[in-house]
Amino acid sequence: MPPRSEVSVGSSAALREAGERAPGLLLGEGVELPASADVGGHVVIHAGTVIGEGCRLGDGAVLGRAPALGPRSTASRAAPPPLVLGPGAVVGAGAVVLAGARIGDRAVLGDQAHVRERARVGEESVVGRGSAVDNDVTIGARVKVQTGCYLTAHSEVEDDVFLGPGVVTTNDHAMGRHARDEPLHGVFLRRACRIGGAAALLPGVEIGEESFVAAGALVIRSVAPRAVVMGVPARPVREVPDEDLLERWAV
Numbered sequence: 001m002p003p004r005s006e007v008s009v010g011s012s013a014a015l016r017e018a019g020e021r022a023p024g025l026l027l028g029e030g031v032e033l034p035a036s037a038d039v040g041g042h043v044v045i046h047a048g049t050v051i052g053e054g055c056r057l058g059d060g061a062v063l064g065r066a067p068a069l070g071p072r073s074t075a076s077r078a079a080p081p082p083l084v085l086g087p088g089a090v091v092g093a094g095a096v097v098l099a100g101a102r103i104g105d106r107a108v109l110g111d112q113a114h115v116r117e118r119a120r121v122g123e124e125s126v127v128g129r130g131s132a133v134d135n136d137v138t139i140g141a142r143v144k145v146q147t148g149c150y151l152t153a154h155s156e157v158e159d160d161v162f163l164g165p166g167v168v169t170t171n172d173h174a175m176g177r178h179a180r181d182e183p184l185h186g187v188f189l190r191r192a193c194r195i196g197g198a199a200a201l202l203p204g205v206e207i208g209e210e211s212f213v214a215a216g217a218l219v220i221r222s223v224a225p226r227a228v229v230m231g232v233p234a235r236p237v238r239e240v241p242d243e244d245l246l247e248r249w250a251v
């Protein structure tokens with residue numbers, strides 16, 4: 001048995017107990033917690049993770065864990081760099097944020113959110129409860145990802161985008177029936193577009209700037225800027241009016 005001051009978690013390097021800071025807190029090598037950070041119970045922070053000033057870490061959050069890849073995964077197996085949390089970032093209870101991710105200043109990751117390696121979440125963006133941000137996803141600033149969304153690998157989300165609850169994005173037309181070296185194609189959500197709840201987006205589609213995708217739509221082709229689309233499959237029905245553009249509503 002390892003001594004009480006040092007424990008092992010799976011295949012990870014040893015973690016030291018730091019219960020004087022928070023109940024059940026485990027810290028990896030090189031982790032320094034600012035005095036201004038608010039840490040819940042039973043948080044695990046793996047080696048090298050960088051925690052910014054004023055961060056809030058919810059009960060049971062796991063930060064900086066190395067990715068676990070399946071035996072046939074084509075994802076990079078190179079060791080990712082450490083996780084970085086910007087100042088004022090919030091990580092909810094039970095959330096898991098892998099090594100290699102970067103979370104911007106004052107961004108919020110909800111309870112049980114999952115953010116994978118090489119993902120980027122911009123400043124003041126919100127990833128809702130139980131939502132998953134896959135590897136190599138870039139999320140801009142002030143983005144709102146509501147509960148239960150899935151952002152597939154290699155997707156790009158620009159500033160001020162809104163995703164309603166349960167939005168699903170995809171990146172593989174063949175669903176695994178393709179050459180191992182064939183690239184996957186995520187989705188591209190341009191500035192200030194809005195995606196309604198339970199909409200599904202097929203691989204490679206681009207949702208134009210300030211466009212509007214209705215709830216439950218199935219988007220099989222790219223959407224023009226300012227277009228309003230709805231239906232299965234989604235079809236354009238009108239244009240977003242001037243009074244609904246972000247410039248009218250930005251604070």
